[in-house]
Amino acid sequence: NAGVTQTPKFRVLKTGQSMTLLCAQDMNHEYMYWYRQDPGMGLRLIHYSVGEGTTAKGEVPDGYNVSRLKKQNFLLGLESAAPSQTSVYFCASSYSSRQQFFGPGTRLTVL
């Protein structure tokens, strides 16, 4: 039982490049979330999903897209990376209103 996993753990991009972060959970959770954490800040919600095939915007969605084609996976895409997207990205999942389980995070640097 791996819980919540994130791929990759680290990545360096150049401005304008694109990439996809993968989040996978094996707990059959309906709800999945993407957050970003910047220095001196708590985590902020980018996008979330309440079930397979559904996505919704969070607090800071600009510059990101998401997809939830399979229940266990939640993908976060950056179409044209900008230095302002340098951050640590966390994925989380939960069963309805219960405890959220977090992945280990992905450190992304955009040069």
Add this chain to the structure above:
Amino acid sequence: AQTVTQSQPEMSVQEAETVTLSCTYDTSESDYYLFWYKQPPSRQMILVIRQEAYKQQNATENRFSVNFQKAAKSFSLKISDSQLGDAAMYFCAYRSAQSGYALNFGKGTSLLVTP
């Protein structure tokens, strides 16, 4: 939108002593949950304790307890018998049914534990 405020960017405590971390929040909702998360240098987010707003009794988990004052919208974390392994960032978080039960975090308090 709900806001969560942690007014102490840094706190320090000696080993075996007690420390209290403060958190206040702003909401017009009556049904919600509050959490404290610990983030050690490994970056992993670890749930420390949670409190349901409808419960009057304060939550306790071993050395960790909360003082939940609903009317004052205050949710402090008390760590008793502090240990070196308690050193970490601590985040207070609010969750309601909005945004798919997503968490709304404070900016965190860095806790230093000295021998």
